Amino acid sequence: MKDQHFVVIGNGPAGNEAALTLREHAEDARVTLISKETGGCYRPHLIPSFISGKFAEENLYVFSPSSYKELGIKYRSGQEVVEINLKTHEIFLDHREVINYDGLILSLGGKPRIPENLQVFSDLMLTLKTVHDAKVWTEALEKADTVLMIGGDLTSLSFTSQLIKMNKKVVFALNEEAFWPMRFSRELHDEVAEKLSKKGVTVLDYSRIKSMNNIPDGGVEVHTDHETVCADIVGAFFGLVPDVGFLATSGLKIDRGILVDEYLNTGFEGVYATGDCAQVYHPEINDYWVSIGYENAVALGKTAAFNLIGEKVKAEPECIFNIQGFCVNSSWWMEF
Amino acid sequence: MSTVDLTIEICGMSGDGTIAAGVLLNEALSAAGFSLMALDSYPAEIRGFGRCVTRTRIGNSEITALSDKTNVLISLDDEQSQSRVPVLTDDAVILFDNKPVTYISEEKALLPMLEPEMNIFGVPFGDLASQASGSRRGRNLAALGGFAALFGIPADPFYAAIKKKFGAKGDKVLESNLKCFDAGMEFCSKAHELKKKRITQLGTNGHSSEKQLLSGNVSISMGALDAKLAFYFGYPITPATPVMEYLAKYLPERGGRLMQMEDEISSIGAVLGAYFAGKRAMTATSGPGFALMTELIAHATVAEIPAVIVNAQRGGPATGLPTKTEQSDLQAAVFGGPGDSARIVIAPSNVRECYEYTLKSFQVAEKYQTPVVILTDFFLHNRVENIDTPKPDINDMKDGNVMPDDSSKNNYKRFENTESGISPRAVPGMEGYIFAATGLEHTEKGMPDYTAKNHTMMSEKRHRKIHNALDDLPKPEEYRPEGAYDIGLITWGSTSGAALEAVRLARQNGIKAGMLRVGSIFPYHADEIQEFMDKCKEILIPELNFEGQLANLIGHLHRKEVKRFNMVTGIPMTAAEILGAVDKVISG
Numbered sequence: 001m002k003d004q005h006f007v008v009i010g011n012g013p014a015g016n017e018a019a020l021t022l023r024e025h026a027e028d029a030r031v032t033l034i035s036k037e038t039g040g041c042y043r044p045h046l047i048p049s050f051i052s053g054k055f056a057e058e059n060l061y062v063f064s065p066s067s068y069k070e071l072g073i074k075y076r077s078g079q080e081v082v083e084i085n086l087k088t089h090e091i092f093l094d095h096r097e098v099i100n101y102d103g104l105i106l107s108l109g110g111k112p113r114i115p116e117n118l119q120v121f122s123d124l125m126l127t128l129k130t131v132h133d134a135k136v137w138t139e140a141l142e143k144a145d146t147v148l149m150i151g152g153d154l155t156s157l158s159f160t161s162q163l164i165k166m167n168k169k170v171v172f173a174l175n176e177e178a179f180w181p182m183r184f185s186r187e188l189h190d191e192v193a194e195k196l197s198k199k200g201v202t203v204l205d206y207s208r209i210k211s212m213n214n215i216p217d218g219g220v221e222v223h224t225d226h227e228t229v230c231a232d233i234v235g236a237f238f239g240l241v242p243d244v245g246f247l248a249t250s251g252l253k254i255d256r257g258i259l260v261d262e263y264l265n266t267g268f269e270g271v272y273a274t275g276d277c278a279q280v281y282h283p284e285i286n287d288y289w290v291s292i293g294y295e296n297a298v299a300l301g302k303t304a305a306f307n308l309i310g311e312k313v314k315a316e317p318e319c320i321f322n323i324q325g326f327c328v329n330s331s332w333w334m335e336f
Numbered sequence: 337m338s339t340v341d342l343t344i345e346i347c348g349m350s351g352d353g354t355i356a357a358g359v360l361l362n363e364a365l366s367a368a369g370f371s372l373m374a375l376d377s378y379p380a381e382i383r384g385f386g387r388c389v390t391r392t393r394i395g396n397s398e399i400t401a402l403s404d405k406t407n408v409l410i411s412l413d414d415e416q417s418q419s420r421v422p423v424l425t426d427d428a429v430i431l432f433d434n435k436p437v438t439y440i441s442e443e444k445a446l447l448p449m450l451e452p453e454m455n456i457f458g459v460p461f462g463d464l465a466s467q468a469s470g471s472r473r474g475r476n477l478a479a480l481g482g483f484a485a486l487f488g489i490p491a492d493p494f495y496a497a498i499k500k501k502f503g504a505k506g507d508k509v510l511e512s513n514l515k516c517f518d519a520g521m522e523f524c525s526k527a528h529e530l531k532k533k534r535i536t537q538l539g540t541n542g543h544s545s546e547k548q549l550l551s552g553n554v555s556i557s558m559g560a561l562d563a564k565l566a567f568y569f570g571y572p573i574t575p576a577t578p579v580m581e582y583l584a585k586y587l588p589e590r591g592g593r594l595m596q597m598e599d600e601i602s603s604i605g606a607v608l609g610a611y612f613a614g615k616r617a618m619t620a621t622s623g624p625g626f627a628l629m630t631e632l633i634a635h636a637t638v639a640e641i642p643a644v645i646v647n648a649q650r651g652g653p654a655t656g657l658p659t660k661t662e663q664s665d666l667q668a669a670v671f672g673g674p675g676d677s678a679r680i681v682i683a684p685s686n687v688r689e690c691y692e693y694t695l696k697s698f699q700v701a702e703k704y705q706t707p708v709v710i711l712t713d714f715f716l717h718n719r720v721e722n723i724d725t726p727k728p729d730i731n732d733m734k735d736g737n738v739m740p741d742d743s744s745k746n747n748y749k750r751f752e753n754t755e756s757g758i759s760p761r762a763v764p765g766m767e768g769y770i771f772a773a774t775g776l777e778h779t780e781k782g783m784p785d786y787t788a789k790n791h792t793m794m795s796e797k798r799h800r801k802i803h804n805a806l807d808d809l810p811k812p813e814e815y816r817p818e819g820a821y822d823i824g825l826i827t828w829g830s831t832s833g834a835a836l837e838a839v840r841l842a843r844q845n846g847i848k849a850g851m852l853r854v855g856s857i858f859p860y861h862a863d864e865i866q867e868f869m870d871k872c873k874e875i876l877i878p879e880l881n882f883e884g885q886l887a888n889l890i891g892h893l894h895r896k897e898v899k900r901f902n903m904v905t906g907i908p909m910t911a912a913e914i915l916g917a918v919d920k921v922i923s924g
Contacts, residue, residue, distance in 0.1 A: 065453055066451075068452075096435060098441050
């Protein structure tokens, strides 16, 4: 491994674990961890509580940036990869720097998804995925009384609880596409709506959002097919999609995520994908599965790192659900 | 406002507009009311090669030295800026061009060298300039706009600085530069709105009246102009050339004349000629040029002709390090030249003193009929400080000539052995006098005489005269006297500012430290220096030379060996380095 340069892109739980594993088991190699977010690897599920002030920012992080330095991992935060050339082993960064690698682990995580019909209103809605997003929300909430939540993913439900604790008025537009790649069933919709109502949340009865516009004095006006709702902030909560857009011309096989074999290899020598961005082949079911949840991501990150340094470790999902034709390895789903 | 003490560096390749941006930054921050000291460093080579760095330290209290740490780095070139990373503070703010024209390899990029805890702001300087003005040339202005936005400094002082610099180049040029600045400011206000909240917002520090941003070079030149300099003769040499450049522009306006000579020998020769004729004249040079002048300086001491010579020291010996600073010409200034050629050597410590010492030097040179060497250095010449606009002291502007009275007309002794050693000097054109100037040993009337008795008498007279000048020379200044000290620093020249900061820090750390700043190097105020030494258990003399040349000169006044702290790194000494030396002496 001497003089080898291993690069991990993405510092979610999978990427963080991959970098730590590489550092531990490839002592002579140079390990670089690139994250487009600043700060360290954080616990995503604590973000709503961070916004409400329950947790300080430093408590969000699993690893502080300085910890990587102590471990001998070059941590490059706030730096975004825009292109990868798998033939020349080059990584191109947004600030126009080129990095050469010998081994690569793609742990790109997800980015907030906005359904196609709402993308035209993206500028009018806030999303919540990163610590930076949380800070945007925190600042916006200082001047807000009413929040309209559109969608209904798990983050939105957790966040709603915190908003209520912050004495904000919450209006919810539950959307059947919230749990992408699954769809809300009518039963689940009604159950969630009832729970929200009991908490004091106004749940809208609507089929589609027709339009959205800024109000001159502040806030946003949302027109559904049934009514017009005004809110100080509108949030979009439709789950996450793998953040793999920049890989479209890389030669990697991409479906909903990056397609990899059971060893998490992408088909290119020394290039692995792991965590939420990977769709992992399972020979027994002859299909691909995706992983959701913190612990699963950590396990996959470790697996990718071991395989990069020459081990032969299979990615083993604890449990695979087949929902509406799509295989999901999910611990949180079971908890839910 | 809380304490502001911020060092800002702009780093780029020659041709990036680094130095120009530094000038604008200094102008703007000075106008915004901050105390300021700045120094540029640039390569000796031609455009297109080498690194340029401007270094600006600002504060809301007196700034006497540069810092050894940088709080803000504005990078106009990744590869060149890599050299600045070791001096960055842990929480440094870095602005860099995140959209250079071409991709940069990891080995040459700045970001891989930075720590994630730092506040890193990618700003597309070139793209912003291009969009704003149609050319990427204004990327340095976009960088300044970004800096202003991140630190909450209003645009007005920057606008004023840009107008001052580009106003004469026409509306189009001015407008382009203003647009580039605005583009950088707007980008950082929006794109980094949240992130910039981690940065202390500076705003302004109130406008102190009459503050003027001056370099040592300009300050010396202004002092000479206010002294009614009649002639400047010089030959270009780093770092003294800007004196000639400034005077070439302004001396004719004041009725004076400037001539670039063929070399330094002719420069000093012309100065002596002008002064022999009764006109104030000066030259400015650096080590290699000063070496060439020594024969005629010695000539002036024996012919008793006034002269004002600025020696802006640079790294030596010989051609040495032309663009680096050093204090290694002290011995050459005091002793350089053949024979016992005592002359006056004074060393200003800051930009204000550059003005005051130069103004005074003409009068002293006239009164004592001797060369006066103003010993400065690269750092002092090139650094800028914002100081109260210098106003000449009427007493220092007065004619210093000691002229013969009418009674001596028929028996005039040009080199009369007076009690003070000063012989009334007649200048050509005065009726009834003889006008002698000779490098041969001579009698009181100026006739050659090599006898033992005469040479001894005249040597004593000339030395007596020089030592009697002490009353007219700057006295040593003790910083806030506090009785006895565990350690006393004796400083001279540009190192004094860093030493002053080190003493302040030492006192904060509970060390009983004192400081005496010596302005007159030769003759020196032995009684005052010894009095200070007697109050100190240990004496430390920090100097930018290898052996300790001031220590060699005055060390014998101490009852025991003085401690020396010497550096020949070519860069100014910092307070932290001197404080380290203080700690070392104290801990034994």
